[in-house]
Amino acid sequence: MLTASLHELPQGLQHLLARQSDDTRTPGAELPRRAFLKMTAASGFALGLYPMAAHSQGAPAVAPGLKPVQQPGAFVAIAPDGTVTITVNRLEFGQGIQTALPMILADELDADWSRVRSQLGTNDAAYADPLWGLHLTGGSNSIKNSFTQYRELGARTRAMLVQAAAARWGVDAARLRTQAGVVIGPGGRRAGYGELAQAAMALPVPASVTLKDPKQFRLIGQPTGRLDAAAKSSGRQSFGIDMARPGQLTAVVARPPVFGARLKSVDDAAARAVKGVKAVLRVPLDRGAEGVAIVADGYWPARTAREALKLDWDTSQVEKVDTRRQLAQYRELAKQPGAKHFDADMAPLAKAPKTIEAEFVFPYLAHAPMEPLNCTVDFDGKAATLWMGSQMPGLDGMAAAAALGLKPEQVKVQVQSAGGGFGRRAIPTSDYVVEACGIAKAALAAGVRAPIRTVWSREDDIKGGYYRPMHLHTARIGFDASGQVLAWDHVIVGQSIVTGSPFESGMVKNGVDATAVEGMRAPYPLPMRLTVHHPKVNVPVLWWRSVGSTHTAFVMETLIDQIARETNQDPVAYRLKLFGSQHPRHTAALQLAVDKSGYGKKALPAGRAWGVAVHESFESVVAFVVEASMQNGQPVLHKVTAGVHCNLVINPRTVEAQVQGGALMGLGMCLPGAAITLKDGVVEQQNFGDYVVPRITDMPEIRVHTVPSADPPTGMGEPGLPPLAPAFANALARLTGKPLRELPFPSA
Structure with a gap:
């Protein structure tokens, strides 16, 4: 299905899915100048009044040394009335990127935010991820990978507008400044961006620009309403x-x-x-x-x-998969030798003063977006x-x-x-x-x-495949009275997401799919042997929001909590001890959640218990402190306090919404009925009547707090999901004395 011209795409996606960052690797092969001219002309995006103006005036579509992803002409359109339309190189599907990326560009542009609009792009070369050279919205990388790109796009556009004003007034560009969509010159001269756009687009694109000092940011870091909020809240948004x-x-x-x-x-x-x-x-x-x-x-x-x-x-x-038989097969497979991901010495396990043996089961999950x-x-x-x-x-x-x-x-x-x-x-x-x-x-x-x-209908979507894989985990852990882990023998059984895809060669190493083991062991200093089995099953599987962390976070955080309980240690203090000085972002996120929740300081209502979990995914750390209870035999989540470390926050409202949405989706994994099962090869669920998703009545009170940071932003679309289920489970374990070993939680 892939053509020869796609030869670099697998490498890029391999790097993305492996959560690796290689700033020295160049993006995908560039198009010749003539081909890019045709593409940009056809796309209808240009800096100024008319999409074709830059080409018709003879301005270079690609400045020497600049790639398509660095060209303002594909991203910024300024109308005569000063309205600035910014094209987003990602898919907007609820994460707020159609506001956050324009905020970054508009801040460097010194645009009047009240006149900023946004639109989505195409498959043109300009809209590829600037780091990997392929078009992609995934891996919580939109802001992380395009932060500098969109700053530079804004700064280049601003520089061209300033140069156009300097030429109009016959003054040195260094004497001009910009503010809220206006270039201001000596003697109070003023020219709006709309007046200057056509002349600016005829100028060469500067190869290098000076970016603002973060202290000068006007938009970045400010709570900002979404540009698409009015359309979505009024039903006028088109999908x-x-x-x-x-x-x-x-x-x-x-x-x-x-x-x-x-x-x-x-x-x-x-x-x-x-x-x-x-x-x-x-x-x-x-x-x-x-x-x-x-x-x-x-x-x-x-x-x-x-x-x-x-x-x-x-x-x-074709194979007719049956979930019950499949689980039995997975249990047998877990007893067999398999591929090793970590391989610590397991000899201390036999003499450990304390031990835990655990089995975890996670079902197939459908994505079930509201738009099929x-x-x-x-x-x-x-x-x-x-x-x-x-x-x-x-x-x-x-x-x-x-x-x-x-x-x-x-x-x-x-x-x-x-x-x-x-x-x-x-x-x-x-x-x-x-x-x-x-x-x-x-x-x-x-x-x-x-x-x-x-x-596709809703039934088509639920029954149509490409699920989060079913997984089985087994663990044998030996530790002492102080909670020091002496040996941790762990096995994961589950289908590989990337085996059989164009990305297998870069994503499967030594027989282990990197997406299946992400989130295991780190950040805890554990002597772990991790064995992995990837059986082939006639069920199509795919990444699901937060990928491997959907199951690895639950396993790690509930087992760490159990060790703390069995050694009579506070779960927060135990985690902080394990972090030591090696993981300051984990420490900061957890301490923030603890401080804001009142954990350890306020008395909970009768029948409630605290639950704690912290997990890093997509280079961001989220810690949850929750309050939960059992009511009529059913678990109830009352309050969630989040401590988030995602470095520089572009739009606090977006981060808050993403953590709230991720937490609710994580809660959905806990609800009885949140599972895809098969019998005689047929998926048994078909709609929301038999495949449970969280509803507004399930939503707890969620408060989100971020750790202040000026470091470049990290991912935020997915990290809010993984720690919710283990935090909830840990609270219930403190109430009942029984650890939970499966998702969804068993019904009463």
């Missing part, structure tokens, strides 16, 4: 599923009940008779499967026709435009080109806002994109020429 092109048709797909199954026979007579149906198409699907697509003039005619299909499936050639998957394709046989909420529009564009028989430059991806995703819109196989393109191609071959929006 990918809302796409409506002239003459557009809608497609739904009948998919096999077992992953990878194919069709024996199709009786579509009743489906074709449904009013509004334009085509019934037998199409290839992900993982070698087959399906039937109904193309109609609306969603309900298409769905009605799908229900009228009579399909006979061949499941004889969708992709609109306009294909005329020679070129295609796609509209969808994509986390990897570059890779998806390449996959679409391959599916449609086009060259990559013949496919344009218009990124749309998405109603959530949590990783499901970043798939190495580009499954739903390839599916939509296959339908568009088959429809054109059948004589149907129209934009086609392929829509």
Whole structure:
């Protein structure tokens, strides 16, 4: 599915998923100047009044030594009235990036924030991640990787505007200053950015610029309302599923009940008779499967026709997974020798004064974003435009080109806002994109020429695969009366996310998928032997918000807490002792949460207990101190206090919202019914009636506090999720005396 021109993309994503940062590596191969000129002209983004003005005036589209990701022309448009529109190189799907990145650029630009707008980009080269050279929203890297990029874009734009004003007034640019969208000169001369934009765009882009001292920031660090808040709160925000092109048709797909199954026979007579149906198409699907697509003039005619299909499936050639059998197989596999990730000496385990033996079970989890998957394709046989909420529009564009028989430059991806995703819109196989393109191609071959929006239903989404993998952990721990761990023998069994993908070579080392073990051991100085098994199972799996930390944080933090309890130590004091002086960010985050919660100082209401957990993911540390109780045999989470260390905070409101949302999603992992199970190869859940997600009534009081820092920002989209479940479980263990070993929590 990948073309030769994608040869660098796997390396970039490998680095991303491995949470590595290599500032010396250059981004992906650059486009020739002529190709980039064509792309930027076609994209419609330019600094000034008209998108094509810079090219028509002969200004260099790519300054010597600058890459497309460094060019203001692709990111900043200034209208005559001074309105500044900033293009965001990521997908906005709830994390607030459509405000935070414009804040960074606008601060360096000295823009009038009341006149700043934002929009999403495309699969053009300019919108690739500046560090890895591929289009990506994932790994909580949007701010971290584009912080300097967007500062420099703002500073370059400002420098060009100042130079244009200096030329107009015949003065030295050094004598000018900027403020709130205006260039101010000697004698009180003033020129708005809108007046100067056309002249500024004709100037060369400066190769280097001086950035502000952080003390000069006006926007960065200030609590700021989201630019898309009004549209979303009023119902006017458009998402990918809302796409409506002239003459557009809608497609739904009948998919096999077992992953990878194919069709024996199709009786579509009743489906074709449904009013509004334009085509019934037998199409290839992900993982070698087959399906039937109904193309109609609306969603309900298409769905009605799908229900009228009579399909006979061949499941004889595919594995039929059964969750109960699978767990038994995992338990047997955990007893076998496997790949080693850590390999400490286990001899002290046999003589340890105290021991813990534990087994943890984690089910498959669906992403279940509020907006199900969708992709609109306009294909005329020679070129295609796609509209969808994509986390990897570059890779998806390449996959679409391959599916449609086009060259990559013949496919344009218009990124749309998405109603959530949590990783499901970043798939190495580009499954739903390839599916939509296959339908568009088959429809054109059948004589149907129209934009086609392929829509997944909620049931399609829940049953459609690419889940967080099911995992089994086993642990044997030996320690002494002081809580010093003498030996920790640990086994993880679970499918690899990246095995079989283009990223396997860089992400699987010595038989261990790096995403499965992230969060194990660190930051605690533990002598651990960690063995890993990655069985092959006929269930498609994918990263899920916070990836491996969804299970490793629970295991580590509940076991650390248990050691503290069994050695009669305060869980906070025990953790701080283990951190020592080696982990100041963990210490600061935990101490902040403790201080703000009143832990150890205030008396809790009868029947409540404290719970504590701290975890680092995506280079940020989040500590939770919670208050929980048992009511009518059911666990209840009352209050959550968060201490967060994510270095420099761009928008405190965004950080607060991300931690609150992550905590609620972490709470969702605890709720009985939050599991995907299979029987005879068929997923048993299909909607929110039998796949539990947290609701507003489950939301506890959550207060978020950040550790002050001027260091470059780290990730914040995902770190709020991992420590919630273990903190909750630790509180319940203190109430009941029994540690919890599985998610979701067992029902009473």
